[in-house]
Amino acid sequence: MPDKDIISRAYIETVVDKYYTTEQSSWRIIYTVPMKELLSDLNSVLIATIMVVIGCLIVALIFTMFISTYLTSPINRLIDSMERVKKGNFKEKVNFKYNDEIGVLGEQYNDMIDNINNLIDKVYLLQIQEKEAELKALQAQINPHFLYNTLDSIFWKAQKSNNKEISEMIYALSKLFRLTLNRGYEFTYIKNEKDFIENYLLLQKMRYGDKLSYSIRFDEEILSYRIPKLILQPFVENAIAYGTEFSNTESMIIVTGDQHDKGIRFTIKDNGRGMSSELIAKILSDDRSNIANESTGYAMKNIRKRLSLYYDDNFNFNIYSTEMNGTTIEIIIPINSKKIIDGGVRSV
Template identity: 35%
Template sequence: MKKKILTLAAVVTLPFILLVMYLLASMASYSNTYDEIVSNMTVANNYNLNFKEEMDESLYKLVVGYVTLDTIETDKSLKNPYTLIDELRSEFTRLTAITTESESKLWLESLLRNIDTLEKRVDDIVDSISAGGRYNENIEKLDNNIYILTELIQDDIQYYIYYQTRYMDKVTDTLQDQIRRFMVVCSVLIGVLIIVVAVSAVMIVSGIIQPISQLNQATEKIAQGDFNARAQADSEDEVAELAVSFNKMAGSMQSLIDKVKEDERKMRKADLRLLQEQIQPHFLYNTLDTIVWLIESNEPDEAVTMVVTLSDFFREILSKGKEFISIKEEEKHISSYLQIQEMRYRDILEYDIQLDQVIYKYQILKLTLQPVVENALYHGIKYKRAKGCIHIHGEKEGDIIRLTVRDDGVGMDEEELEQLRQQIEKPCQETEKGFGLANVNERIHMYFGPEYGMKIQSQKGKGTTVEIVIPAILEAPVEKTGNDTAKVAEGGNSVNFDANKKIKSNPKQQNANKIIEGGRPQQEETGV
């Protein structure tokens, strides 16, 4: 495109530049010729005014004996005749060499011959004066030779000036003719240039706009979902390069879209698997067994409490199919999960949830904390064979939210910790263990970026700390439809409970745990 624009500019400007250069050259030539003529005429005119008078006076005073050749230059009003002749010959010899006008040159040649004759006549007078006693003869030579020759020389100079003046007029006429021709040629050239520039501009602009138009059409097709559209550009310019890049981009977009769809399918599959992992048959069977034994042990309140808690747990897991929930909802979910587990593992489990209420309104990926808490319970607290505690903490730090799950369970040594760190950085489908943690970490990376995610610290015998960092993004407002309720039929009567009710431990729960421990054997569960 740059070459095309430069070509158009050259087509427009080059002829005018040539014309201007021609005009400037003509003007410079005229100026030089004019200055030369003026300079020559000035020299000639100076001698025309002074030479005859100075020569005649100097020779007359030599003849009458007023001065001699030796003393003539002492008189400031007189000049040596030979000096005058030499100066005149020198100047007009130079003018002859530089004069080109033929008539002027003829009169200069005549002038130089007369100067030679005058020099001879001056020699005769000087010789006669040297011989002495020839006053009348010398006066006659002045009248008949010197005065006539100086007058002829003066006439030659005047004719030279006359013809130089005519030559100056001729040069001026020539310049005016050149200017007139220049104006005519310039007018014709402007007309031709207008046509040439118009045609060239149409061709060049068309060569620029047409590929851009084709590229625009291809872009519109791409925007409409036709990823087979390609831009055609035969010009060898930036637009052609852009078209090539566009075609490469269009060619890769379909594969990228397919890859995104595949990644989304995998993520949906992973989410489904994670959901299935949370609704484990063992967990559900054991919880239902606990409820049955509570009822058989005549502990209906504890059984109802556990049913409501289980209902809350599954309600939060499903979350109406939403990918994101509020941190407050996530807290409800993890609270329900821990309440159920606390009723089952009363003798070994304590927990503490401390989430800053400031972060309640921010969103979090569903099932972010539950797999981490489950891992802490089954791989930390349970193997401790003594009472342990799970601490859950969360706060906002600038533009991020930091969530921490810490347990005082058995912990891990350096080798085990490093293996787990490597596992959670893999795609969750490729993990051999720690699927739940890898799933959480992968989803955080996918939705928020690689700068967010999970970090694990652990010490053998002291416990494990899992830190989750996510961006602080406010939850989109949703329309509330009222409180959810759960109904449990007991003795033909229905009892309503608020789904968001906080459940606290009570002495009867301890009895329920004793029943569980002393009743049917519970099925073994494994962490995520």
């Protein structure tokens, strides 16, 4: 057997050699294994490992795409909904199953859409009411100067005839015309509203005589504030129509205005026949159709609706009444209404 030192270098590079020495002799037994055969199994393992890594990368990519689509799908739905809102569909909403960050975002978005719808409805209703007021103002005006001049002529004729009662009635009526028209403005000073009620009750007093008594008390510090016109007179009219006309005793109406906390409070109190709890509940409800056949409640409901359009929920409207024991109407509006309306709101 050749010694290990004489094995060619090239042969050693192509094989893996091992040897051992026998116990009986000093001979060395050498055995060799070709390198290719030795590494063949390792190559198979390497190829298998590479295939497994590639497979894992493909699975990870698919899984990542799935997760990405799952996470971005709610956002895409929200974006699509916004596009529809942008085109004018303000009834659009999105619903998410989970209460995660995207779910909270969806809830806030739905609340925003609801607020937009409410604002649109309020503006739309306000425009309708302004158009109605505009039409009524046009109908009432016809030719205001003609009416004023005619009433002025009648007033001076009554003065010349020393008919003081007729003169007062004509003067009060002419002031009612002026205050009602209010130069087309939707808001008026509290002082003007007070004057309107005084002239209205003066005319009613001349009609009913001793059957009607009234008192009007407004604090001086509130007279410079502005309020929607004709929000008090309909209550006074109801007190007369459903109190004085149906009563054989003296009818008393008390109208007051004062500061109350951070607002302005008006009360209209009468000793008439009062209202039932069912009617009061209908007036204070939001349903506009359940009271159409009751004129007194319908007028009150309209005023409450006007107040809600102008002041949102920043006002109080209360009715204290029992049948045959009179009625007290209480209205409290924000005291900053003067600042809000200083620019004026014109309906014509």
